Amino acid sequence: MVGRLVIIGGGMAAGRLLEALADAGSDWKVTLINAEPRGTYNRIMLSPVLAGEKSYPEIVTHDDAWYRARGVACHFGARVTGIDRAAQTVTLASGTAIGYDRLVIATGAMPLIPPMPGADLEGVIAYRDLEDTERMMGLGAGTRAVVIGGGLLGLEAAAGMASRGVSVTVVHRNSHLLDRQLDPAAAGLLQRDLEARGIRVLTSAMTQEIRGEAGQARALVLEDGTELPCDLLVMAAGIRPNIALAEAAGLECARGILVDAQMRSSDPAILAIGECIEFDGQTFGLVAPVFDHALVAADTLLGRRTAYAIKEVSAKLKVTGCDLFSAGDFADLPGRHEIVLNDPLRRRYRRLVIENDRIIGIVLYGDTADGTWFFNMMRDGTEIAPLRDTLIFGPAYQPEQAA
Ligand SMILES: Cc1cc2nc3c(=O)[nH]c(=O)nc-3n(C[C@H](O)[C@H](O)[C@H](O)COP(=O)(O)OP(=O)(O)OC[C@H]3O[C@@H](n4cnc5c(N)ncnc54)[C@H](O)[C@@H]3O)c2cc1C
Structure with a gap:
């Protein structure tokens, strides 16, 4: 008998899994429910779509013909509402039940909506999918938007809308933008670059309520009484793994669905991958690890034993003209020191955090061309003592064998 494989969620993890199974010529009879x-489309490219640099068709990675050619049965616009582990079926909102021999949960993450009066008003959206992107694209020039959250997603939303002539204010609760990636100096350069595009940035700003009129959000009110009028309010305050289905089905969950190194949940018939999982105490929010989960899950489904291991990842801001590269650990702890190059006139900033003669944190702003070189040294644990004097200038300034 050919096994029935059901995948819940058709995002980036599921897309990569399907590719790996198809490449291996697997016999699984696959049903995909999204x-x-x-x-699947390349979700990370929604920001270039918002900024008008790409169109949606250009970021589709798996179209109907792709699924057809590989015999994948698709249910799109269909939500799974329950998993019956004893009967090995999933139920769709329509009531249809679909049987499985193996199930993969790839439900991604949910935007965090900070609890606040007015958060349920019309005109309050998250930034997660094409519909959210289209809402922002639909704002006309001269309209006003407020973005809550000065992280990567919030800034990409803000820059995209600003490029369309929308008057945008970013409200960030911490003292500097991108505080998980940047130190205050690099964040200051970024803030000035964003302000030069007409984006207003408010840091250390605590939100209080969203004021509405006839059910529509009209203004964000801050704790200090500042009122920010808006036609659209975009919440970009973080994400949390989407585990509701797994929890209801009695699978072991902590912050995410707990999986082992083969991506198996606490039920051997059910695997989980992507932003919905937790592995070794970690949850995930970038596409590189999510793709690794998918490849490991494909091996498990193909009867190969591959073990997943967490790798270093780097982050970039996809705002044309604001080049930023960040990776590693920036916590200020004893035994660590920094090498910094700060050239505000050339809008160039580099900071390396060093521990035990190894790079453990990297921030580059302005000129990020050497990001991969530093990143590889960090990943490989390269000893930097012989390069220390010129390290910060990058590979072009190193003896040939080191560069
Ligand atoms: C605007 C934006 C920009 C980003 N930029 C970057 C970037 O530059 N670099 C980077 O590394 N990462 C980026 N990310 C993060 C990256 O997109 C995610 O890490 C990745 O998409 C996670 O893949 P996933 O398959 O786990 O979840 P998703 O891609 O979110 O897919 C989950 C899918 O499951 C579906 N689903 C959920 N519940 C159900 C259900 N009950 N029934 C059926 N279907 C369900 C959802 O509708 C969704 O389609 C960005 C994210 C966004 C939103």
């Missing part, structure tokens, strides 16, 4: 009314 709540979004479409198959």
